[in-house]
Amino acid sequence: MIEVIWHGRGGQGAFTAARLLAAGYSAPDGKHALAFPSFGPERRGAPMRAFTKLDDAPIGDRSACTRADIVVYLDDTLFDEGWDEELKPGGFALVNSVRSFDDARIVTVDADGVSQRILGRAIPNTALLAKLTCLVDGFGRDALAWSIEHYMPAKLHAKNLAVVDAVLAAGEDGGNA
Secondary structure, eight states: EEEEEEEEESSSHHHHHHHHHHHHTTTTTOEEEEEEEEEESSTTSSSEEEEEESSOOOOOOSSSSSSSSEESSSGGGOOOOTTTGEEEEEEEEEEEEEESOOTTTTEOOOOOHHHHHSSSSSHHHHHHHHHHTTTTTTHHHHHHHHHHHHSSSSGHHHHHHHHHHHHHHHHSSOOOO
C-alpha cells in the first residue's frame, strides 16, 4: 500500500488533491484507493491534513496515516523541523517551494508560481499532483487527466491540464521543477 499525507491550509485544495489522486489511481485500472480529510471548524488558511491510500487490493484500514510513503506540503511554511518523522523508510516529501534542499528525500516544485501564471491564483494542488505522476507507479499523466475531467467542473479542465503539462515539461525526470 502507498500512503500519502497532505499538509495544506484551508482553501489550497489538499483534500481535492487527495481525492483526485485516489480517483486517478483507482478508476482506470480497477485498483483501490481511499481519500479523506482531517480538519475541524477551521477557517480558510488554517492548517489541515488529508490522506490518500492506494493499493492493488481492497483497503480495510480507514484510519489516518501517521507515517507515509509520501508527505506533500502545499505550503512550505508547514514544512518544518521533524518533517521526516512522518516518512516511512524510503519515503519522500514533495514540497511546494522555490527553495532547494540538500536532502534527496525532498522533491520540490514551484506549484504556486505555475498555478499563479496559468490559473491567475496560487492554487498548488494540480501542480503537485502533476509532479506525483513522475513519482508514483500507476499514476501517470493520463490518469491525472482522467480524474480532472471526471471530478472537476468542466470550466476548470483546460487550465488545470495546462498546469499539469507545464510541470511535466519543466521536469519529467521526477527531480525538482
